[in-house]
Amino acid sequence: MNIVKRWTESSLILRIVLGLVIGAVLGFLAHAGFVPADMEPISMLGTLFVGALKAIAPVLVFFLVISALSNAKAPKSMRSVIALYVASTLIAGIVSVAMSYLMPSTITFADASAVEQAAPSDLGTVVETLLTNCVTNPVLSLTNANYLGILVWSIFLGIALRAAATPTRKVVQEVSDAVLKVVRGIIQCAPFGIIGLVYDSVAQNGASIFVEYGHIIAVLLAAMAIIAFITNPLLAFFTFKKNPYPLVWRCLKDSAVYAFFTRSSAANIPVNMNLCRSLGLNRDTYAVSIPLGATINMAGACVTITVMTMACANTLGISIDPVMAVILCVLAAVSACGASGVPGGSLLLIPMCCSLFGISNDVAMQVVAVGFIIGVIQDSCETALNSSSDALFTASADYREMRKQGLEFAPGKDAESVSSEVIAADYDPMNPTDHELDHPAGTVLER
Numbered sequence: 001m002n003i004v005k006r007w008t009e010s011s012l013i014l015r016i017v018l019g020l021v022i023g024a025v026l027g028f029l030a031h032a033g034f035v036p037a038d039m040e041p042i043s044m045l046g047t048l049f050v051g052a053l054k055a056i057a058p059v060l061v062f063f064l065v066i067s068a069l070s071n072a073k074a075p076k077s078m079r080s081v082i083a084l085y086v087a088s089t090l091i092a093g094i095v096s097v098a099m100s101y102l103m104p105s106t107i108t109f110a111d112a113s114a115v116e117q118a119a120p121s122d123l124g125t126v127v128e129t130l131l132t133n134c135v136t137n138p139v140l141s142l143t144n145a146n147y148l149g150i151l152v153w154s155i156f157l158g159i160a161l162r163a164a165a166t167p168t169r170k171v172v173q174e175v176s177d178a179v180l181k182v183v184r185g186i187i188q189c190a191p192f193g194i195i196g197l198v199y200d201s202v203a204q205n206g207a208s209i210f211v212e213y214g215h216i217i218a219v220l221l222a223a224m225a226i227i228a229f230i231t232n233p234l235l236a237f238f239t240f241k242k243n244p245y246p247l248v249w250r251c252l253k254d255s256a257v258y259a260f261f262t263r264s265s266a267a268n269i270p271v272n273m274n275l276c277r278s279l280g281l282n283r284d285t286y287a288v289s290i291p292l293g294a295t296i297n298m299a300g301a302c303v304t305i306t307v308m309t310m311a312c313a314n315t316l317g318i319s320i321d322p323v324m325a326v327i328l329c330v331l332a333a334v335s336a337c338g339a340s341g342v343p344g345g346s347l348l349l350i351p352m353c354c355s356l357f358g359i360s361n362d363v364a365m366q367v368v369a370v371g372f373i374i375g376v377i378q379d380s381c382e383t384a385l386n387s388s389s390d391a392l393f394t395a396s397a398d399y400r401e402m403r404k405q406g407l408e409f410a411p412g413k414d415a416e417s418v419s420s421e422v423i424a425a426d427y428d429p430m431n432p433t434d435h436e437l438d439h440p441a442g443t444v445l446e447r
Contacts, residue, residue: 007188016257019191020198027202042199049193052186053267058145060179060270061291062154067176068287069158070169080397081289084235085297088389089336091231092223092299093329096306099223105216105311107370145266147295151288180277183270190258197261216311216370217377223303224385228252232299232389236411240399246412247395251275251388259387260380265294268387275391280415281398289397293390298336300382301346304371305332309353312367318357328356346382347371 007015026042029035133141133148141149161169229248236244254275259268269291276286306328313320320328335349350371351364371378395411402409 015191019194023195023198027199030203046196063176064287065154066158068284070161084393092302100310106315236396239396250412251392256384256388260384289394296337300385302336
C-alpha cells in the first residue's frame with residue numbers, strides 16, 4: 001500500500017516523461033535490432049491503457065451528462081463554450097490557408113490502393129451520418145462509443161429525470177462519482193501506457209517517422225502551433241479578460257500530452273474531465289462540453305483537411321483565389337465538425353474539399369494515402385490540439401461566468417490553490433475572527 005501511495009502522490013508529469021524516455025529508448029533498440037522488435041508485453045501496456053480509457057469513456061459521458069442535467073440547472077456558460085468551439089474551428093481554416101500560401105507544399109502521391117475505406121462523397125453524406133448517429137439505439141451507442149448518440153440519449157434522460165424523486169437523482173449522482181473514481185485510477189497507470197505506445201511507434205518506424213514528408217508536416221505543425229499559442233489564447237483572453245497563458249500551458253501539459261500519444265479524443269475525455277475537476281470548474285458545464293468538444297471542436301482536423309487540400313491543388317497547378325479560399329475554410333470547418341462521425345476521421349474528408357476545385361476522387365484518395373503515411377505525427381498533433389482546446393474553452397467559458405459573478409479565479413491553477421492564495425491575502429493576524437470568514441474562493445471549490 002505504501003508503494004501505491006508514493007506512486008500516486010508523485011508528479012504525474014514526471015512519471016509520463018520517464019515513461020516516454022523508456023519507451024523511446026526501447027523502441028530505438030528494437031528498430032536497430034539489438035532487442036526483439038515484437039516485445040508483446042511492452043506493446044500490450046499501450047494497448048491496455050488506451051483500451052481502458054476507450055472502454056470507460058462512453059460510460060463516463062453517459063452518467064455524467066445525465067447527472068449534470070438531472071441535478072442542476074443548465075449552465076449559462078454552455079453558450080460561450082459552443083461559440084468558442086465554432087470560432088476556433090473557423091479560424092483554424094483561415095490560418096491553414098494563410099500558411100499554405102506562405103509555405104506552398106507539393107505532394108509525391110502514394111499508391112491509393114493502400115486506402116481501403118471510402119470517403120464521403122459530399123457534405124450531405126456527412127450531415128446524414130451525424131443525424132443518423134444521433135438517433136442510434138442508446139445501447140448500441142454505448143457499445144460502439146457513438147458519442148453523438150450517447151450525448152443525445154443522455155440529454156433526454158437527464159432532462160426527464162429532473163422530475164424524478166431526490167433519492168433517484170442522488171443514485172445517479174453517486175454512480176457518476178463512482179465512475180470518476182475508476183477513471184482517476186486508470187489515469188494513474190498512464191506512464192506504463194506511454195511506454196508501450198512510444199515503443200510501438202519508434203520500433204516500427206525508427207527516426208524516419210520524423211523526416212518523411214517533412215515540408216507538409218512542417219506546414220501542418222506551424223498552423224497548429226499558431227492556433228494553440230496565438231489564436232486560441234486570444235479567444236480565451238477576450239472571453240475572461242485575464243492572461244490566458246497559464247491556462248494554455250496547463251491544458252497542454254495535462255491534456256495535450258495524453259492526447260498526443262493516445263491519438264484519440266474519445267480516450268482523452270476522462271483526462272479532460274479530471275483536469276476540469278482539478279481547476280474547480282462547474283461540473284454541469286464540463287460534463288456536457290468535454291464530450292461535445294470531442295465531437296465538434298475539431299480545429300486540428302480543419303487544419304489537416306485544409307492544408308492537404310491546398311497541397312493537392314498546388315501540386316496539380318490549380319490556382320486558388322481568395323474567394324475560393326474562404327469557401328474552402330467554411331467547408332473544411334463544417335467537415336471537421338463531422339470528422340468524428342466519419343470512419344477514418346479527418347483524412348477521409350479531404351476528397352470532399354478537393355471536389356470543390358474539380359479534383360477527381362482518384363487523385364484525392366492518393367492525398368488521403370499520403371495522409372496515412374504522415375499520420376504518426378499529423379494525427380498525434382491534431383488530436384492534441386483538438387482535445388486540449390476542449391478543456392481550454394470549457395475553462396474560459398466558466399471563468400467568464402466567475403468573473404461576471406465577482407468570484408476569485410486564477411487561470412490554470414487548481415481550485416485549492418486559488419482558495420489558499422485568497423485566504424492568505426485576506427488573513428489579518430490581528431483579527432482573531434478572520435479564520436471564521438466565508439471567503440469567496442470557497443464558492444469556487446464547490447463548483
